[in-house]
Amino acid sequence: MSRGDPTVDPQRVSWLPIPDSSGFPLQNLPYGVFAPPGEMPRVGVAIGEHVLDLAAVAAAGLLDDAADRPAELFAAPSLNRFLAAGSATWGAVRRRVSALLTAGNVDLADRGLDRRALFRQDAVEPRLPCEVGDYVDFYSCLEHATNLGRIMRPHGDPLLPNWRHLPVGYHGRAGTIVVSGTPVRRPLGQQRPADVGAPPRFGPSRMLDFELEVGFLTGPANALGEPIPADRAAEHIFGLVLVNDWSARDIQAWEYQPLGPFLGKSFATSISAWVVPLDALAPFWVPAPTQDPPVEAYLRADGDWALDLQLEVALTPAGADEHVVARTSFRHLYWTLPQQLAHLTSNGATVRPGDLCASGTVSGPTPDSRGSLIELTWGGEQPLVLGDRRRTYLEDGDTVVLRGHCGGGGDAPRIGFGPVRGRILPAEQETT
Numbered sequence: 023m024s025r026g027d028p029t030v031d032p033q034r035v036s037w038l039p040i041p042d043s044s045g046f047p048l049q050n051l052p053y054g055v056f057a058p059p060g061e062m063p064r065v066g067v068a069i070g071e072h073v074l075d076l077a078a079v080a081a082a083g084l085l086d087d088a089a090d091r092p093a094e095l096f097a098a099p100s101l102n103r104f105l106a107a108g109s110a111t112w113g114a115v116r117r118r119v120s121a122l123l124t125a126g127n128v129d130l131a132d133r134g135l136d137r138r139a140l141f142r143q144d145a146v147e148p149r150l151p152c153e154v155g156d157y158v159d160f161y162s163c164l165e166h167a168t169n170l171g172r173i174m175r176p177h178g179d180p181l182l183p184n185w186r187h188l189p190v191g192y193h194g195r196a197g198t199i200v201v202s203g204t205p206v207r208r209p210l211g212q213q214r215p216a217d218v219g220a221p222p223r224f225g226p227s228r229m230l231d232f233e234l235e236v237g238f239l240t241g242p243a244n245a246l247g248e249p250i251p252a253d254r255a256a257e258h259i260f261g262l263v264l265v266n267d268w269s270a271r272d273i274q275a276w277e278y279q280p281l282g283p284f285l286g287k288s289f290a291t292s293i294s295a296w297v298v299p300l301d302a303l304a305p306f307w308v309p310a311p312t313q314d315p316p317v318e319a320y321l322r323a324d325g326d327w328a329l330d331l332q333l334e335v336a337l338t339p340a341g342a343d344e345h346v347v348a349r350t351s352f353r354h355l356y357w358t359l360p361q362q363l364a365h366l367t368s369n370g371a372t373v374r375p376g377d378l379c380a381s382g383t384v385s386g387p388t389p390d391s392r393g394s395l396i397e398l399t400w401g402g403e404q405p406l407v408l409g410d411r412r413r414t415y416l417e418d419g420d421t422v423v424l425r426g427h428c429g430g431g432g433d434a435p436r437i438g439f440g441p442v443r444g445r446i447l448p449a450e451q452e453t454t
């Protein structure tokens with residue numbers, strides 16, 4: 023993928039009207055799975071306020087020169103088959119879809135597909151874009167790891183000795199990954215006893231938090247026992263989503279030693295409905311921060327692998343206005359995506375099409391750029407003031423929205439990520 027790629031040419035425009043505020047211009051073309059009312063889910067591409075039905079486009083033969091058996095890839099309730107097809111097919115389909123939607127092209131109109139294959143996004147139901155087989159949550163942001171270390175271990179070194187040598191991570195629960203818009207029920211769980219020797223409390227979490235993260239979805243599998251080299255990682259990364267790794271801090275704090283996060287994280291993880299392909303992000307890679315000390319050879323990847331992606335978190339209490347509580351950038355991430363994938367497979371473990379790797383919470387250097395409430399309120403000591411409300415952790419009825427975009431300055435098209443929206447429902451039982 024070079025910057026001469028016509029699919030990211032900022033001068034290219036569509037015949038379809040696209041509002042200036044849209045994060046889905048012709049240069050983006052993110053993939054998702056959607057269902058019109060009463061119909062089967064299928065694969066689509068977001069364009070402006072619409073979604074192009076790739077199953078219908080494939081059925082008309084318009085993708086025959088871009089992929090083998092395209093109907094099997096796109097008349098499907100998940101992106102997994104397309105993810106497995108690999109980067110040559112991803113690129114060919116993207117170039118074809120971009121051409122079909124470019125001003126002057128009449129291939130869709132000639133077949134009536136400009137009406138039959140275009141749906142308004144607000145008239146269809148978004149689905150989880152793929153079946154996530156395995157989910158890994160990394161801990162790759164230096165500022166977040168430092169903040170958490172200071173809050174959790176105020177008297178020690180905030181970073182543990184391994185942190186600068188490997189991208190720390192853990193295997194999460196893939197089966198509870200949900201698409202944006204899915205409500206999240208406050209989890210029940212054991213929490214630390216109030217006094218030494220007292221029994222732990224079991225009940226609704228009182229310290230429910232969000233985590234602002236960015237994740238990538240994997241493409242073709244590696245063979246068991248054959249690590250993915252860092253400089254080949256891009257061939258195995260299809261695209262990116264925003265991730266809210268909901269976290270119950272009280273459950274997490276009581277359970278996590280010695281084996282790490284378990285039920286404090288596994289009740290729900292929300293992702294955006296649209297997967298922004300790596301090809302759409304080509305203009306926005308920048309040099310990653312210098313790593314000190316230098317990393318092992320298996321973690322070295324050529325090229326610029328930090329993404330200039332602007333991120334924000336908005337919190338809306340029930341019946342109140344929305345407040346943006348954090349703004350940050352993904353470009354400062356310490357451990358890059360190729361390093362994460364190389365490390366994950368360095369012992370010979372496989373990834374399969376549709377695995378999700380999340381970055382870990384993304385926080386910046388300033389107090390208003392922290393990607394979780396535990397950091398924004400410094401362990402609950404400094405509540406956020408939201409109009410006439412205060413928040414240390416999330417309350418029932420609160421809505422959290424993560425947003426992100428690249429570009430958008432001057433004439434550069436704004437490459438938007440779909441939002442990740444979730445509202446907190448009361449716990450299933452209110453016993454304590």
Ligand code: CA
Binds near residue numbers: 159160235267382383
């Ligand atoms: Ca996390």
